[in-house]
Amino acid sequence: MLKDIIDNNENYQPGLSIDCVIFGFHDNQLKVLLIKAHRADKWSLPGGFIPVDQDIDTAAITVLNGRTGVEGVFLRQFATFGKVKRNEQHFDKKTLEYLQIEEEKGKWLTRRFVTIGYYALVDFSKILPNPVNKHEIVEWIDHKEVPELILDHREILDKALDTLRVELNLMPIGYNLLSEKFTIPELQKLYETILDKKLDRRNFLRKITNIGILTKLDEKKSNVAHKAPNLYSFDKEKYDEVLKNGLNQGW
Amino acid sequence: MLKDIIDNNENYQPGLSIDCVIFGFHDNQLKVLLIKAHRADKWSLPGGFIPVDQDIDTAAITVLNGRTGVEGVFLRQFATFGKVKRNEQHFDKKTLEYLQIEEEKGKWLTRRFVTIGYYALVDFSKILPNPVNKHEIVEWIDHKEVPELILDHREILDKALDTLRVELNLMPIGYNLLSEKFTIPELQKLYETILDKKLDRRNFLRKITNIGILTKLDEKKSNVAHKAPNLYSFDKEKYDEVLKNGLNQGW
DNA sequence: TTACATTGCGTCACAATAACACATTAAAGG
C-alpha cells in the first residue's frame, strides 16, 4: 500500500499528508481510532497522502473511509501541522528496507512533511475497525488511555479534542456520535466525557431540550436497571439549521 | 524575489504556500492589506512559500513581516485550502517569460498548490504598507470594497472573516487592532464592523467593562465634536488571561 | 414489600440581557 504510493509518488502531493482523528462514543467513553503496524512499537493516527488530482477534503474522506468503511459522516479540517522536525527520523533505513522501497524513492518519504489534521465523528456501533492490510492493527482506544504515539500525533490528537470542546459550545454535537435513538443521560454522558466535567442532570435536560433539536419518542429504553429513561432522536432538519447558525450568538 | 525562490526551489516545500489575511482598523472601517503586481489586473492576498527548514508558523511570520514591517502581532492559522483546481491556469507562459523563469523550473510554480491561511490583526497606525519591490502595490482596502481577487483568495478572505467573527465571541479582540489608548465608542465600532451589526451603546459598555480587561484612564479624547469620550487602555495581564481561558464557558 | 438508584419535573434566587429614559458634555451657529 505505502510502497504503491511511493513507487508512483509523482501522483501525490510531495511533503504533504493528512491525519485523521476519528472519534467514537461507547460505554460512556470517548474513543479514538488508532492504528499500529505489527512491527512498530508506537500507535499512530490513521493518515494518508493526497493524490494530485484530489481535493484535500476528498483525500481526507478517502482516509476515513478506508479505515471505517462508513460514508457521509461528520468530517472537519481543524489545523495544519508543520514544525520542521516533526517527522525527522521517522522512516529509518531499516523500515525502508523492510518495505522494499529503494533508497532513491525513499527520499520522497523522508523529506520534511506538513500534515493537515481532520477530525471525524462517527457512530461507534456502525463501525468495525477496518484494517487496511494484515500488517496493521486498527483499534478503538479510550481517549484517556491513549498510549505513546508516533511523531507529533499526540499534539494533533490534543488539538482535535480542544477543537471539539470549543465546537461543543458553538454547535450541537451528538447526531454523529450516538445511535439514532438515545436517552438524555446518554447524551449528557457524551457531553461530560468530551468536556471532562460533571453537569447537572436537570439543567442539562432543560438546556438541551430548549435548543429544539430533540424529538421525544413514545418509547423507553428497555433492559436497564432502575427507571427506564425515555428515548429521543434528533430532528435532523432543526439540527442542521442550528448547526449552520450556531448556538450562542455572543454579541 | 519570486525568481530567486524558483531558482532555488529545492529549498522550499513544493506545492505548498502561505497566504495571510492582514486586518487593520481605520476610519471605522475594517481594512485588509492587499497587493497587486503592476502588470496584473487582479489583487491578491500577501503570500509566500515555506522554506524546508522553517516551521510553517515561522514562514507565516516572515510573510507578515515582509509586508507590514511589524513584529509580535496577533497571527493565527485558520484553515488550509486545497481544491485541485485552485491554482489552475494561474501562471501562464507569458508571466513565466516576463519573470525570466525557464520553462523547466516554471513547472515548480504551475503544479497544484495547497495553501495554508493565516490571519493577522495589526495596529493600522503603526503600519505603512511596505512594498517588497517596485513591481508591486501594497494597499489597505476596506473589506467591504475588496475588488476581484486572484484564484480562491476571495474564499480565503471570507473564511478568515468568518473565523474572526466566531473568535470575537470566544476571546477579546481589540488589543491588536486599536491604538494603545482608545474610546469605548471606537471599540464598539470595531465590533460592529466585524460583526456587521449595530449594537446598543449602553449594553455594550456594560458587557465590555464587565469582562474586566479595560482600564479607564483619567483622560478624555480631545478635538472631537460633541461630548469628549473617555479614554481607555487594555489591562494586558487580564487581557491575556481572558485570551487564554476564553469568554463564554457555554456548558 | 421494601430499599434504592435513577429518571422526570418543578422551584427559587440570582445573574445576564434587551430595551429604553434621562442627564451631561462640548462644539457649532445665530
Next chain:
DNA sequence: CCTTTAATGTGTTATTGTGACGCAATGTAA
C-alpha cells in the same frame, strides 16, 4: 451668549437564562 445638536455617561425595568436544589415517579433487586 444662549440655544441647538449630537454625541457620551449613567441609570431603570422587564424578561430571560442559569445554577443549585427538592421531591415525586419508576422499575430493578434484595
